[in-house]
Amino acid sequence: MQVREYLIRRLMILPLLVIGTSIIVFTLTRVGGSPIGIYLSHEMSQEEVAEIEARYHLDDPLPVQYLYWAGGVLRGDLGWSGISAGPVTQVMPDKIAASLELAVAAGIVAVTLGVGLGTFAGARRNRLPDHIARIFSISGASMPTFWFAIILLIVFWVYLGWFPVGRSTTALFTSIEHPTGLYTVDALLAGNLRAFGDALWHLVLPAVTLGYGATAIIARMMRSSLVEELQEDYVDAARAKGLAERVVLKRHARRNALIPTVTVIGLSFGFLLQGSVVTEIIFQWPGMGRWMADAVLRGDQATIMAYVLFTSVLFLGVNLVVDIVYAYLDRRVVLGD
Amino acid sequence: MTESTMPIASIRDLRIHFRSKAGVVHAVDGVSFDIRRGETLGLVGETGCGKSVTARSLLRLNPMPPGIHAGGTVEFRGAGELPVELTGVDESTLRAIRGNRIAMIFQDPGKALNPGLTVREQIAEVFYQHRADELLDDIGLTDRAGLVRTLIAREASLRSRWIERGLLRVPPLRAHRAALRRAVDDRVTDALAETQIPNPRAVMDRYPHELSGGMRQRVMIAQALACNPDLLIADEPTTALDVTVQARILDLINDLQRRHDTAVLYISHDLSLVRRVCDRVVVMYAGKIVETGPTEDLFANPSHPYTRGLLAAIPSASHQRGALAAIEGTVPELVDPDPGCRFATRCGFATPMCETTDPGLAPVAADHEVACFIHHPVPGGVGPAYEKAAT
Ligand SMILES: Nc1ncnc2c1ncn2[C@@H]1O[C@H](COP(=O)(O)OP(=O)(O)O)[C@@H](O)[C@H]1O
Ligand code: SF4
Ligand SMILES: [Mg+2]
Numbered sequence: 235m236q237v238r239e240y241l242i243r244r245l246m247i248l249p250l251l252v253i254g255t256s257i258i259v260f261t262l263t264r265v266g267g268s269p270i271g272i273y274l275s276h277e278m279s280q281e282e283v284a285e286i287e288a289r290y291h292l293d294d295p296l297p298v299q300y301l302y303w304a305g306g307v308l309r310g311d312l313g314w315s316g317i318s319a320g321p322v323t324q325v326m327p328d329k330i331a332a333s334l335e336l337a338v339a340a341g342i343v344a345v346t347l348g349v350g351l352g353t354f355a356g357a358r359r360n361r362l363p364d365h366i367a368r369i370f371s372i373s374g375a376s377m378p379t380f381w382f383a384i385i386l387l388i389v390f391w392v393y394l395g396w397f398p399v400g401r402s403t404t405a406l407f408t409s410i411e412h413p414t415g416l417y418t419v420d421a422l423l424a425g426n427l428r429a430f431g432d433a434l435w436h437l438v439l440p441a442v443t444l445g446y447g448a449t450a451i452i453a454r455m456m457r458s459s460l461v462e463e464l465q466e467d468y469v470d471a472a473r474a475k476g477l478a479e480r481v482v483l484k485r486h487a488r489r490n491a492l493i494p495t496v497t498v499i500g501l502s503f504g505f506l507l508q509g510s511v512v513t514e515i516i517f518q519w520p521g522m523g524r525w526m527a528d529a530v531l532r533g534d535q536a537t538i539m540a541y542v543l544f545t546s547v548l549f550l551g552v553n554l555v556v557d558i559v560y561a562y563l564d565r566r567v568v569l570g571d
Numbered sequence: 572m573t574e575s576t577m578p579i580a581s582i583r584d585l586r587i588h589f590r591s592k593a594g595v596v597h598a599v600d601g602v603s604f605d606i607r608r609g610e611t612l613g614l615v616g617e618t619g620c621g622k623s624v625t626a627r628s629l630l631r632l633n634p635m636p637p638g639i640h641a642g643g644t645v646e647f648r649g650a651g652e653l654p655v656e657l658t659g660v661d662e663s664t665l666r667a668i669r670g671n672r673i674a675m676i677f678q679d680p681g682k683a684l685n686p687g688l689t690v691r692e693q694i695a696e697v698f699y700q701h702r703a704d705e706l707l708d709d710i711g712l713t714d715r716a717g718l719v720r721t722l723i724a725r726e727a728s729l730r731s732r733w734i735e736r737g738l739l740r741v742p743p744l745r746a747h748r749a750a751l752r753r754a755v756d757d758r759v760t761d762a763l764a765e766t767q768i769p770n771p772r773a774v775m776d777r778y779p780h781e782l783s784g785g786m787r788q789r790v791m792i793a794q795a796l797a798c799n800p801d802l803l804i805a806d807e808p809t810t811a812l813d814v815t816v817q818a819r820i821l822d823l824i825n826d827l828q829r830r831h832d833t834a835v836l837y838i839s840h841d842l843s844l845v846r847r848v849c850d851r852v853v854v855m856y857a858g859k860i861v862e863t864g865p866t867e868d869l870f871a872n873p874s875h876p877y878t879r880g881l882l883a884a885i886p887s888a889s890h891q892r893g894a895l896a897a898i899e900g901t902v903p904e905l906v907d908p909d910p911g912c913r914f915a916t917r918c919g920f921a922t923p924m925c926e927t928t929d930p931g932l933a934p935v936a937a938d939h940e941v942a943c944f945i946h947h948p949v950p951g952g953v954g955p956a957y958e959k960a961a962t
Binding site: 468489490493 | 630632683
């Protein structure tokens with residue numbers, strides 16, 4: 235199938251999947267409690283509560299309530315975020331930008347380190363560098379994030395004072411405009427290198443924390459698929475042509491080994507993007523993860539639903555991108571099979 | 572011996588073992604033979620007897636570890652060059668021989684071609700690797716000095732890194748790079764045309780999976796013969812192909828070999844094919860050579876019981892093509908083998924001494940050697956004989 239045709243078909247299915255996901259989550263959150271619980275107080279009378287419920291259509295059956303919510307989404311109204319004391323549509327872009335910036339930084343760490351390490355280890359299978367890489371990967375995949383984050387925090391913030399926490403230094407933050415909400419990009423647009431350095435500096439610890447797990451997963455995948463590729467006949471055939479081992483590894487084996495790794499990279503990136511609750515809380519990063527955690531703890535249903543909408547679109551989008559990149563890398567793939 | 576009568580390659584007492592969980596596998600255990608200039612030498616034997624390992628040692632392609640070079644030498648004498656001992660030679664000399672003086676076609680062209688590169692990219696690599704100077708000549712850069720030449724020369728010999736490749740996309744260099752590509756394309760086209768591929772220009776941009784098995788093997792052949800090597804190793808080149816295509820591929824190899832005076836080491840477990848195309852034959856059994864001789868003589872007077880068994884198993888009009896079922900029993904374990912004749916467990920003529928003493932190769936006729944006590948003078952004891960067993 236042609237890539238374009240495939241894309242159109244997938245884009246047509248996408249809304250259906252998003253609707254399905256949102257129905258399920260909507261139902262579950264409503265079962266979990268009343269959305270106005272967060273606004274009620276003990277002084278309110280029974281009548282007052284009933285009046286509020288009526289105003290927000292909470293006395294209607296669930297499907298009707300869902301339709302009100304969906305209608306709002308279509309009109310660009312995601313409701314009122316109780317925890318942020320503002321409309322969701324106004325708060326969310328900043329949160330997404332914060333998580334996006336962190337995810338991209340963590341993604342860059344994870345992909346370069348993961349692919350590099352996996353290649354290095356796979357090409358030296360069962361030798362010392364491979365074993366060291368394996369220890370690194372296993373610890374990355376199994377060490378709890380909160381623990382790793384706290385260690386980084388204690389060592390690099392408390393003791394050494396090399397890296398800050400939070401997202402930026404207030405004085406620098408207020409000195410520039412923020413058209414994109416990505417502080418590094420904003421600083422560059424403003425031509426303010428100090429603000430850029432500051433934004434980057436604040437990114438280091440959370441990006442390393444968040445990227446470590448993904449690095450480990452990508453490295454494992456890269457290693458095992460490279461080991462597999464290196465046993466293929468075409469690798470020997472490439473050597474038999476007189477090619478240098480570097481060329482055999484990079485031009486022949488690694489390129490094919492990247493194909494299965496792309497799926498893992500794409501999915502990891504999806505996880506990075508949705509925001510990490512633990513990392514964002516520990517490093518005081520004002521992103522989607524922390525926002526979501528607050529919303530769940532305080533029963534802020536509008537925020538929860540907005541988050542669900544965001545993550546489902548995100549994952550479906552990531553899957554689509556992964557499929558396309560995969561088809562591009564592996565010429566044998568016929569999309570849609 | 573003068574240079575032109577010296578064999579192109581001489582393998583002497585080659586031992587290649589593999590470490591495995593069960594012990595050390597003696598895959599090749601004291602093999603010696605010559606490959607003469609321009610001849611087709613057949614290497615036959617059952618699957619697993621060590622044919623591929625022997626052949627791959629000519630390119631030092633056996634993975635070490637798990638492989639162990641347990642002894643022996645592989646000497647190669649390229650036309651007009653000093654002899655090179657391949658098992659000990661340095662990496663760069665070896666690479667200058669691989670794909671250039673000695674080339675190889677593999678059993679399954681579907682696996683031996685990289686699925687992610689086009690036919691053009693794969694064959695071009697051979698020219699980049701071994702003909703970079705000529706390519707620079709083609710585009711008139713040989714006598715130039717400076718950055719342009721350096722960068723293009725590095726690109727032409729597959730040495731450029733990604734930053735350099737980026738630079739090569741920028742205008743002043745871009746034209747040179749395009750010229751280089753055209754020069755390579757011309758050579759790739761010629762190489763493909765040699766193998767009678769119709770419309771080489773169109774095939775060039777295909778990926779291997781878009782071609783038929785026969786076409787893929789032609790691409791492999793084009794790639795192997797691109798630099799006009801002195802020796803071509805063909806490891807079961809038609810086993811993975813349709814019967815209808817097999818004959819055409821064989822004829823093609825034969826034809827190209829005759830025209831370019833290339834020696835061919837032709838590996839097969841199919842004796843009828845070997846009989847058709849080979850000048851001489853080496854028969855291997857369980858890591859050792861059991862018989863070797865000119866094709867005519869060997870097929871007329873097979874002297875080793877194993878060779879006789881193989882010949883009896885050749886399919887004819889009366890019975891089906893199949894495995895070497897005519898010989899009873901299975902190939903012995905190659906792990907820590909016994910000192911005697913490896914065939915003793917399956918041989919109908921074996922005597923006690925066969926199990927304890929290794930019969931070395933000894934001549935039975937001109938150019939015809941056999942490793943069996945039936946043909947050796949046995950000191951003192953009573954050796955095996957065909958007549959005795961017949962009664
Ligand atoms: N890379 C390897 N690792 C371990 N054992 C090997 C390897 N290559 C070959 N062998 C062993 O060497 C023996 C001979 O193999 P091979 O030369 O491929 O046989 P064939 O005559 O079928 O070509 C087999 O028993 C095989 O198990
Ligand atoms: S040496 Fe003995 S066992 Fe070996 S082939 Fe000859 S007769 Fe058979
Ligand atoms: Mg083989």
